[in-house]
Amino acid sequence: xxxxxxxxxxxxxxxxxxxxxxxxxxxxxxxxxxxxxxxxxxxxxxxxxxxxxxxxxxxxxxxxxxxxxxxxxxxxxxxxxxxxxxxxxxxxxxxxxxxxxxxxxxxxxxxxxxxxxxxxxxxxxxxxxxxxxxxxxxxxxxxxxxxxxxxxxxxxxxxxxxxxxxxxxxxxxxxxxxxxxxxxxxxxxxxxxxxxxxxxxxxxxxxxxxxxxxxxxxxxxxxxxxxxxxxxxxxxxxxxxxxxxxxxxxxxxxxxxxxxxxxxxxxxxxxxxxxxxxxxxxxxxxxxxxxxxxxxxxxxxxxxxxxxxxxxxxxxxxxxxxxxxxxxxxxxxxxxxxxxxxxxxx
Ligand SMILES: NC(=O)c1ccc[n+]([C@@H]2O[C@H](COP(=O)([O-])OP(=O)(O)OC[C@H]3O[C@@H](n4cnc5c(N)ncnc54)[C@H](OP(=O)(O)O)[C@@H]3O)[C@@H](O)[C@H]2O)c1
Numbered sequence: 001x002x003x004x005x006x007x008x009x010x011x012x013x014x015x016x017x018x019x020x021x022x023x024x025x026x027x028x029x030x031x032x033x034x035x036x037x038x039x040x041x042x043x044x045x046x047x048x049x050x051x052x053x054x055x056x057x058x059x060x061x062x063x064x065x066x067x068x069x070x071x072x073x074x075x076x077x078x079x080x081x082x083x084x085x086x087x088x089x090x091x092x093x094x095x096x097x098x099x100x101x102x103x104x105x106x107x108x109x110x111x112x113x114x115x116x117x118x119x120x121x122x123x124x125x126x127x128x129x130x131x132x133x134x135x136x137x138x139x140x141x142x143x144x145x146x147x148x149x150x151x152x153x154x155x156x157x158x159x160x161x162x163x164x165x166x167x168x169x170x171x172x173x174x175x176x177x178x179x180x181x182x183x184x185x186x187x188x189x190x191x192x193x194x195x196x197x198x199x200x201x202x203x204x205x206x207x208x209x210x211x212x213x214x215x216x217x218x219x220x221x222x223x224x225x226x227x228x229x230x231x232x233x234x235x236x237x238x239x240x241x242x243x244x245x246x247x248x249x250x251x252x253x254x255x256x257x258x259x260x261x262x263x264x265x266x267x268x269x270x271x272x273x274x275x276x277x278x279x280x281x282x283x284x285x286x287x288x289x290x291x292x293x294x295x296x297x298x299x300x301x302x303x304x305x306x307x308x309x310x311x312x313x314x315x316x317x318x319x320x321x322x323x324x325x326x327x328x329x330x331x332x333x334x335x336x337x338x339x340x341x342x343x344x345x346x
Contacts, residue, residue, distance in 0.1 A: 007345045008101030009318040010060035014053030018322040020345060023062065025103045026096035028075035032105045035087060039124035040099035041066035041311070042338040043171075047325040055093045064099035064321075065091040067106065068114060068124035078108055086114040090127035090281050090290075099124075100321055102342045109291040110281045115302030125171065125309035125337040126301070131286075132279025133175035134293050136234055136257040137183070141285040142277045144232055144255045148289070149182040150296045156184030162228050164189050164249050166235040166242040168205055169196040169335040171309050172259055172279070173236035177203045178306050187226050191218075191242070196335050203307060218245050230254060238276075240264075247272070310336040317345030 008023035028034045046063045049056055056063075068088040071081050081087065089106035091099045098104060110131075114123045138148040147154040163180045167173040168190030180188045181204030188204055191211040200208055209221045222230075229251030235242050238260035247264040250256050255273045256264070262274045281290030300306040314320035317340055324338040 006102040007318060007342070008062045008095075009064075009321055011050055011056075011063055013059045014056075015051065016059065018050070018325075019060075020318050021060075023095065023101055026105045028073055028078070028105045030076040031078065031108055032075040033071045033078060033081050033085075033087065033108060033111060034073040034075075034103060035067060035069040035089060035106050035111075036072045036103055037067045037069040037099055037101065037342045039068045039120040039339050040064050040342055041124040041128075042321060042324045042328060042340070043128050044328055045128075046100075046321075047329045050325070061093075062095045062098040062101050063093075064101075065093070066124050066127045067091050067099035067104060068120040072103065075105075080108060081111070081113075086120070086123075087111050088114055088120075088123035088126060090131055090294075092282050093280075100318055100342070102345070107282075109287070110294050112294055112298035115298055117304075118301060118308065121311050121313060121339050122308040123301075124339055125311050126175075126297070126306070128279055129171035129309065129337075130175045130297065130306065131281050131290055131293070132172045132259060132277060133179050133234075133236075135279050135281075135286050135289065136172075136259070136275075136277035137176065137179055137232075138293075139277070139285060139289055142283070143275060144234075144257050146183060146232070148293065149179065150292055155182060158186075159184040160186050161232070162187035162189065162226050162230050164222070164230050164233040164246060165205075166191050166233070166246050167211070167237035168192045168200045168203075168208065170236045171337055173234075174200070174203055174309060175306070176234045176236060177205050180204065182300075182305060187228070189222065189225055189230075191245075193334065199335070214241060214245060219248060222249055233257070235259065247274070311339045312336055314338055314340050315344070316340075318342050319345060 071085040089111035169192040231254040235258040238258040240263040
Protein backbone atom coordinates (compact mmCIF):
# COMPACT_ATOMS: atom_id res chain seq x y z
CA UNK A 1 0.00 0.00 0.00
CA UNK A 2 1.48 3.39 -0.94
CA UNK A 3 2.16 5.92 1.80
CA UNK A 4 -0.84 8.08 0.95
CA UNK A 5 -3.25 5.13 0.99
CA UNK A 6 -5.00 3.60 3.99
CA UNK A 7 -7.39 0.77 4.75
CA UNK A 8 -11.07 1.61 4.93
CA UNK A 9 -14.31 -0.34 5.24
CA UNK A 10 -16.63 0.34 2.31
CA UNK A 11 -20.35 -0.33 2.19
CA UNK A 12 -20.65 -1.33 -1.47
CA UNK A 13 -24.28 -0.38 -2.02
CA UNK A 14 -27.62 -0.03 -0.28
CA UNK A 15 -28.35 -3.55 0.97
CA UNK A 16 -24.78 -4.40 -0.06
CA UNK A 17 -21.79 -5.94 1.69
CA UNK A 18 -19.13 -4.26 3.80
CA UNK A 19 -15.69 -4.79 2.23
CA UNK A 20 -12.24 -3.68 3.41
CA UNK A 21 -10.38 -1.81 0.65
CA UNK A 22 -7.95 1.02 0.01
CA UNK A 23 -8.80 4.69 0.30
CA UNK A 24 -6.72 7.85 -0.13
CA UNK A 25 -5.63 9.47 3.11
CA UNK A 26 -7.50 12.80 2.98
CA UNK A 27 -5.89 16.20 3.47
CA UNK A 28 -7.29 18.48 6.17
CA UNK A 29 -8.95 21.61 4.81
CA UNK A 30 -9.55 24.89 6.56
CA UNK A 31 -10.77 24.32 10.13
CA UNK A 32 -9.99 20.61 9.97
CA UNK A 33 -7.43 18.20 11.39
CA UNK A 34 -6.25 14.87 10.02
CA UNK A 35 -6.77 12.17 12.67
CA UNK A 36 -4.99 8.82 12.76
CA UNK A 37 -7.91 6.81 14.12
CA UNK A 38 -7.06 4.50 17.00
CA UNK A 39 -10.66 3.73 17.98
CA UNK A 40 -13.95 3.92 16.10
CA UNK A 41 -17.26 3.12 17.80
CA UNK A 42 -20.20 1.31 16.19
CA UNK A 43 -23.71 2.74 16.11
CA UNK A 44 -27.16 1.40 15.12
CA UNK A 45 -27.36 4.03 12.36
CA UNK A 46 -24.66 2.14 10.44
CA UNK A 47 -26.73 -1.03 9.93
CA UNK A 48 -29.77 1.14 9.22
CA UNK A 49 -27.83 2.90 6.45
CA UNK A 50 -26.95 -0.52 5.05
CA UNK A 51 -30.66 -1.42 5.04
CA UNK A 52 -32.07 1.85 3.69
CA UNK A 53 -29.28 3.81 2.01
CA UNK A 54 -30.38 6.83 4.09
CA UNK A 55 -27.98 9.74 4.70
CA UNK A 56 -25.48 8.59 2.05
CA UNK A 57 -25.23 10.28 -1.32
CA UNK A 58 -23.07 7.83 -3.23
CA UNK A 59 -21.82 4.28 -2.91
CA UNK A 60 -19.44 2.69 -2.19
CA UNK A 61 -19.33 4.66 1.04
CA UNK A 62 -17.25 4.74 4.20
CA UNK A 63 -19.45 4.94 7.30
CA UNK A 64 -18.89 5.57 11.02
CA UNK A 65 -19.18 8.79 13.01
CA UNK A 66 -17.38 8.16 16.32
CA UNK A 67 -13.61 8.44 16.35
CA UNK A 68 -10.66 8.92 18.70
CA UNK A 69 -7.02 9.16 17.69
CA UNK A 70 -4.00 11.36 17.20
CA UNK A 71 -3.71 14.55 15.14
CA UNK A 72 -1.35 13.92 12.21
CA UNK A 73 -1.75 17.20 10.34
CA UNK A 74 -3.68 20.44 10.68
CA UNK A 75 -5.48 22.48 8.03
CA UNK A 76 -5.39 26.18 7.37
CA UNK A 77 -6.39 28.45 10.22
CA UNK A 78 -6.28 25.73 12.88
CA UNK A 79 -4.71 27.12 16.04
CA UNK A 80 -5.97 24.94 18.86
CA UNK A 81 -4.43 21.66 17.69
CA UNK A 82 -0.94 20.47 16.76
CA UNK A 83 0.41 17.20 15.44
CA UNK A 84 0.44 14.67 18.28
CA UNK A 85 -2.66 15.89 20.15
CA UNK A 86 -4.94 13.07 21.30
CA UNK A 87 -8.46 13.91 20.20
CA UNK A 88 -11.96 12.53 19.74
CA UNK A 89 -14.40 13.84 17.17
CA UNK A 90 -17.85 13.51 15.65
CA UNK A 91 -17.39 12.37 12.05
CA UNK A 92 -19.65 13.00 9.10
CA UNK A 93 -21.48 10.96 6.48
CA UNK A 94 -18.79 11.57 3.88
CA UNK A 95 -15.92 9.29 2.87
CA UNK A 96 -13.17 11.62 4.11
CA UNK A 97 -14.82 12.35 7.46
CA UNK A 98 -16.13 8.89 8.36
CA UNK A 99 -14.48 6.78 11.06
CA UNK A 100 -14.44 3.22 9.65
CA UNK A 101 -10.96 3.77 8.27
CA UNK A 102 -7.45 4.43 9.51
CA UNK A 103 -7.33 8.20 8.89
CA UNK A 104 -10.10 10.81 8.59
CA UNK A 105 -10.38 14.55 8.63
CA UNK A 106 -12.33 16.01 11.53
CA UNK A 107 -13.91 19.44 11.82
CA UNK A 108 -12.40 21.21 14.82
CA UNK A 109 -15.82 22.57 15.85
CA UNK A 110 -16.82 19.00 16.74
CA UNK A 111 -13.43 17.81 18.01
CA UNK A 112 -11.96 17.98 21.52
CA UNK A 113 -8.74 16.94 23.20
CA UNK A 114 -8.97 13.70 25.16
CA UNK A 115 -8.51 14.53 28.84
CA UNK A 116 -5.75 12.60 30.69
CA UNK A 117 -8.26 10.44 32.59
CA UNK A 118 -9.59 8.83 29.37
CA UNK A 119 -8.13 6.56 26.72
CA UNK A 120 -9.03 6.33 23.02
CA UNK A 121 -11.62 3.59 23.57
CA UNK A 122 -13.64 5.44 26.16
CA UNK A 123 -13.42 8.76 24.33
CA UNK A 124 -14.73 7.18 21.12
CA UNK A 125 -17.98 6.20 22.88
CA UNK A 126 -18.97 9.83 23.38
CA UNK A 127 -19.63 11.85 20.18
CA UNK A 128 -22.90 10.57 18.64
CA UNK A 129 -24.52 9.55 21.91
CA UNK A 130 -23.69 12.85 23.59
CA UNK A 131 -24.71 15.02 20.63
CA UNK A 132 -28.01 13.19 20.23
CA UNK A 133 -28.76 13.69 23.91
CA UNK A 134 -27.78 17.34 23.85
CA UNK A 135 -29.62 18.27 20.63
CA UNK A 136 -32.71 16.42 21.85
CA UNK A 137 -32.78 18.27 25.16
CA UNK A 138 -31.57 21.72 24.18
CA UNK A 139 -32.27 22.45 20.50
CA UNK A 140 -35.28 24.65 19.74
CA UNK A 141 -35.81 23.03 16.36
CA UNK A 142 -34.78 19.42 16.91
CA UNK A 143 -35.40 19.03 20.60
CA UNK A 144 -37.18 20.21 23.70
CA UNK A 145 -35.59 23.68 23.65
CA UNK A 146 -34.40 23.60 27.27
CA UNK A 147 -31.69 26.04 28.33
CA UNK A 148 -28.36 24.20 27.98
CA UNK A 149 -26.13 23.81 31.03
CA UNK A 150 -23.18 25.41 29.23
CA UNK A 151 -24.89 28.82 29.03
CA UNK A 152 -25.28 31.21 31.92
CA UNK A 153 -28.23 30.25 34.07
CA UNK A 154 -28.55 26.83 32.45
CA UNK A 155 -26.81 24.76 35.11
CA UNK A 156 -29.34 23.40 37.64
CA UNK A 157 -32.10 25.46 36.05
CA UNK A 158 -34.66 22.66 36.24
CA UNK A 159 -34.38 21.94 39.96
CA UNK A 160 -37.65 20.63 41.33
CA UNK A 161 -38.77 19.28 37.94
CA UNK A 162 -39.11 15.71 36.64
CA UNK A 163 -37.87 14.15 33.42
CA UNK A 164 -38.71 10.70 32.05
CA UNK A 165 -36.05 8.95 29.95
CA UNK A 166 -37.00 5.77 28.11
CA UNK A 167 -33.97 3.50 27.74
CA UNK A 168 -31.38 4.85 30.17
CA UNK A 169 -28.92 2.03 29.45
CA UNK A 170 -28.64 2.91 25.77
CA UNK A 171 -25.76 5.08 24.73
CA UNK A 172 -28.03 8.04 24.00
CA UNK A 173 -30.08 7.44 27.16
CA UNK A 174 -26.97 7.40 29.37
CA UNK A 175 -25.98 10.86 28.13
CA UNK A 176 -29.54 12.17 28.50
CA UNK A 177 -29.44 11.10 32.15
CA UNK A 178 -26.13 12.88 32.71
CA UNK A 179 -27.19 16.08 30.97
CA UNK A 180 -30.49 16.04 32.87
CA UNK A 181 -28.41 15.94 36.05
CA UNK A 182 -26.36 18.94 34.93
CA UNK A 183 -29.64 20.71 34.11
CA UNK A 184 -30.67 20.10 37.71
CA UNK A 185 -33.77 17.90 37.27
CA UNK A 186 -34.79 16.57 40.67
CA UNK A 187 -36.52 13.41 39.45
CA UNK A 188 -34.56 11.69 36.68
CA UNK A 189 -36.73 8.67 36.01
CA UNK A 190 -35.55 6.12 33.48
CA UNK A 191 -36.65 2.76 32.12
CA UNK A 192 -34.02 0.03 31.89
CA UNK A 193 -33.27 -3.56 32.60
CA UNK A 194 -32.97 -3.73 36.44
CA UNK A 195 -29.47 -5.19 35.93
CA UNK A 196 -28.32 -1.69 34.94
CA UNK A 197 -29.98 0.05 37.89
CA UNK A 198 -26.91 0.70 40.07
CA UNK A 199 -24.86 2.01 37.20
CA UNK A 200 -27.61 4.34 35.99
CA UNK A 201 -28.03 5.72 39.49
CA UNK A 202 -24.31 6.54 39.51
CA UNK A 203 -24.86 8.53 36.31
CA UNK A 204 -27.65 10.53 37.91
CA UNK A 205 -30.89 8.55 37.51
CA UNK A 206 -32.96 8.96 40.66
CA UNK A 207 -35.40 6.13 39.87
CA UNK A 208 -35.24 3.17 37.49
CA UNK A 209 -38.43 1.51 36.22
CA UNK A 210 -38.13 -2.02 34.82
CA UNK A 211 -38.21 -1.58 31.05
CA UNK A 212 -40.38 -4.68 30.67
CA UNK A 213 -43.37 -3.05 32.39
CA UNK A 214 -46.01 -1.76 30.01
CA UNK A 215 -49.51 -0.31 30.05
CA UNK A 216 -51.08 0.03 33.47
CA UNK A 217 -48.10 -1.52 35.24
CA UNK A 218 -45.77 1.13 33.79
CA UNK A 219 -48.20 3.92 34.72
CA UNK A 220 -48.56 2.55 38.26
CA UNK A 221 -44.77 2.34 38.69
CA UNK A 222 -44.38 5.92 37.49
CA UNK A 223 -47.14 7.24 39.73
CA UNK A 224 -45.57 5.55 42.70
CA UNK A 225 -42.45 7.63 42.03
CA UNK A 226 -44.07 10.99 41.39
CA UNK A 227 -47.50 12.56 41.12
CA UNK A 228 -45.91 15.60 39.53
CA UNK A 229 -46.78 16.21 35.86
CA UNK A 230 -44.05 15.07 33.49
CA UNK A 231 -43.39 17.98 31.17
CA UNK A 232 -40.34 16.50 29.46
CA UNK A 233 -39.82 12.96 28.23
CA UNK A 234 -36.93 11.72 26.09
CA UNK A 235 -37.40 8.38 24.37
CA UNK A 236 -33.91 7.13 23.46
CA UNK A 237 -35.31 3.80 22.18
CA UNK A 238 -38.33 5.15 20.27
CA UNK A 239 -39.95 1.84 19.41
CA UNK A 240 -43.73 2.21 19.00
CA UNK A 241 -44.30 0.71 22.48
CA UNK A 242 -41.78 2.96 24.26
CA UNK A 243 -43.19 6.00 22.46
CA UNK A 244 -46.73 5.09 23.55
CA UNK A 245 -45.64 4.58 27.15
CA UNK A 246 -43.73 7.87 27.18
CA UNK A 247 -46.64 9.73 25.58
CA UNK A 248 -49.03 8.32 28.18
CA UNK A 249 -46.88 9.91 30.86
CA UNK A 250 -46.45 13.38 29.33
CA UNK A 251 -48.71 16.01 30.82
CA UNK A 252 -50.66 18.69 28.99
CA UNK A 253 -48.29 21.24 27.51
CA UNK A 254 -45.41 18.78 27.80
CA UNK A 255 -42.82 17.66 25.28
CA UNK A 256 -41.76 14.25 24.04
CA UNK A 257 -38.44 13.98 22.20
CA UNK A 258 -37.45 10.77 20.46
CA UNK A 259 -34.53 9.34 18.53
CA UNK A 260 -36.59 7.82 15.68
CA UNK A 261 -39.59 8.97 13.70
CA UNK A 262 -42.78 9.39 15.73
CA UNK A 263 -45.33 6.61 15.87
CA UNK A 264 -47.45 8.73 18.24
CA UNK A 265 -49.16 11.95 17.24
CA UNK A 266 -49.15 15.38 18.79
CA UNK A 267 -52.60 15.82 20.25
CA UNK A 268 -54.50 18.91 19.35
CA UNK A 269 -55.95 20.66 22.35
CA UNK A 270 -53.72 18.86 24.81
CA UNK A 271 -50.73 20.72 23.40
CA UNK A 272 -48.24 17.91 23.83
CA UNK A 273 -45.47 18.22 21.28
CA UNK A 274 -43.56 15.36 19.68
CA UNK A 275 -40.12 15.96 18.17
CA UNK A 276 -37.83 13.54 16.35
CA UNK A 277 -34.31 14.66 17.11
CA UNK A 278 -31.22 14.39 14.90
CA UNK A 279 -27.91 14.29 16.73
CA UNK A 280 -25.84 15.28 13.74
CA UNK A 281 -23.76 18.38 14.50
CA UNK A 282 -23.28 19.17 10.79
CA UNK A 283 -27.05 19.61 10.28
CA UNK A 284 -27.69 23.32 9.80
CA UNK A 285 -29.91 23.81 12.91
CA UNK A 286 -27.27 22.09 15.11
CA UNK A 287 -24.00 23.66 14.02
CA UNK A 288 -23.80 26.55 16.45
CA UNK A 289 -25.26 24.71 19.41
CA UNK A 290 -23.00 21.68 18.99
CA UNK A 291 -19.89 23.81 18.51
CA UNK A 292 -20.70 25.37 21.90
CA UNK A 293 -21.25 22.06 23.67
CA UNK A 294 -18.02 20.65 22.19
CA UNK A 295 -16.13 23.56 23.77
CA UNK A 296 -17.07 22.31 27.25
CA UNK A 297 -17.23 18.57 26.59
CA UNK A 298 -13.53 17.80 27.19
CA UNK A 299 -13.62 19.59 30.56
CA UNK A 300 -16.84 17.87 31.60
CA UNK A 301 -15.25 14.49 30.81
CA UNK A 302 -12.13 15.44 32.73
CA UNK A 303 -14.18 16.52 35.74
CA UNK A 304 -16.30 13.36 35.60
CA UNK A 305 -19.50 15.35 34.99
CA UNK A 306 -20.00 13.32 31.83
CA UNK A 307 -18.89 9.70 31.89
CA UNK A 308 -18.30 7.78 28.66
CA UNK A 309 -20.06 4.49 27.95
CA UNK A 310 -18.83 1.02 28.81
CA UNK A 311 -17.30 -0.64 25.79
CA UNK A 312 -16.13 -3.92 24.29
CA UNK A 313 -13.17 -3.96 21.91
CA UNK A 314 -13.70 -6.22 18.89
CA UNK A 315 -10.54 -7.89 17.53
CA UNK A 316 -9.34 -7.66 13.87
CA UNK A 317 -9.81 -3.95 13.29
CA UNK A 318 -12.19 -2.89 10.52
CA UNK A 319 -12.95 -6.53 9.64
CA UNK A 320 -14.91 -6.85 12.90
CA UNK A 321 -17.44 -4.14 12.10
CA UNK A 322 -20.01 -6.13 10.06
CA UNK A 323 -20.26 -8.82 12.78
CA UNK A 324 -20.58 -6.14 15.46
CA UNK A 325 -23.36 -4.39 13.58
CA UNK A 326 -25.18 -7.70 13.23
CA UNK A 327 -25.04 -8.24 17.01
CA UNK A 328 -26.47 -4.77 17.46
CA UNK A 329 -29.24 -5.42 14.93
CA UNK A 330 -30.09 -8.64 16.78
CA UNK A 331 -30.55 -6.65 20.01
CA UNK A 332 -27.62 -8.45 21.68
CA UNK A 333 -25.75 -5.38 22.92
CA UNK A 334 -26.62 -4.47 26.47
CA UNK A 335 -25.31 -1.37 28.24
CA UNK A 336 -22.13 -0.96 26.23
CA UNK A 337 -20.70 0.29 22.98
CA UNK A 338 -18.76 -1.87 20.55
CA UNK A 339 -15.47 -0.37 19.39
CA UNK A 340 -12.74 -1.37 16.92
CA UNK A 341 -9.12 -0.38 16.39
CA UNK A 342 -8.76 0.46 12.68
CA UNK A 343 -4.93 0.36 12.89
CA UNK A 344 -5.19 -3.38 13.73
CA UNK A 345 -6.71 -4.21 10.33
CA UNK A 346 -4.25 -6.85 9.12
N1 LIG B 1 -31.94 10.54 15.72
C1 LIG B 1 -30.63 10.44 15.87
O1 LIG B 1 -29.87 11.34 15.51
C2 LIG B 1 -30.07 9.23 16.54
C3 LIG B 1 -28.75 9.25 17.02
C4 LIG B 1 -28.27 8.14 17.72
C5 LIG B 1 -29.07 7.03 17.88
N2 LIG B 1 -30.33 7.03 17.33
C6 LIG B 1 -31.22 5.86 17.51
O2 LIG B 1 -31.49 5.78 18.89
C7 LIG B 1 -31.63 4.43 19.28
C8 LIG B 1 -30.67 4.16 20.44
O3 LIG B 1 -29.34 4.23 19.97
P1 LIG B 1 -28.13 3.86 20.93
O4 LIG B 1 -26.88 3.89 20.16
O5 LIG B 1 -28.24 4.68 22.16
O6 LIG B 1 -28.52 2.34 21.26
P2 LIG B 1 -27.77 1.22 22.11
O7 LIG B 1 -26.82 1.83 23.06
O8 LIG B 1 -27.23 0.19 21.18
O9 LIG B 1 -29.03 0.59 22.87
C9 LIG B 1 -28.95 -0.67 23.49
C10 LIG B 1 -29.60 -0.57 24.86
O10 LIG B 1 -30.98 -0.22 24.71
C11 LIG B 1 -31.73 -0.90 25.68
N3 LIG B 1 -33.11 -1.13 25.25
C12 LIG B 1 -33.51 -1.83 24.17
N4 LIG B 1 -34.88 -1.84 24.11
C13 LIG B 1 -35.32 -1.16 25.18
C14 LIG B 1 -36.62 -0.84 25.68
N5 LIG B 1 -37.72 -1.26 25.07
N6 LIG B 1 -36.70 -0.09 26.79
C15 LIG B 1 -35.59 0.33 27.43
N7 LIG B 1 -34.34 0.04 27.03
C16 LIG B 1 -34.20 -0.69 25.91
C17 LIG B 1 -30.99 -2.22 25.84
O11 LIG B 1 -31.31 -2.68 27.11
P3 LIG B 1 -30.97 -4.15 27.68
O12 LIG B 1 -29.70 -3.96 28.41
O13 LIG B 1 -32.11 -4.48 28.55
O14 LIG B 1 -30.85 -5.06 26.48
C18 LIG B 1 -29.52 -1.85 25.63
O15 LIG B 1 -28.84 -1.62 26.85
C19 LIG B 1 -31.34 3.60 18.01
O16 LIG B 1 -32.57 3.28 17.38
C20 LIG B 1 -30.55 4.55 17.15
O17 LIG B 1 -30.63 4.26 15.77
C21 LIG B 1 -30.85 8.10 16.68
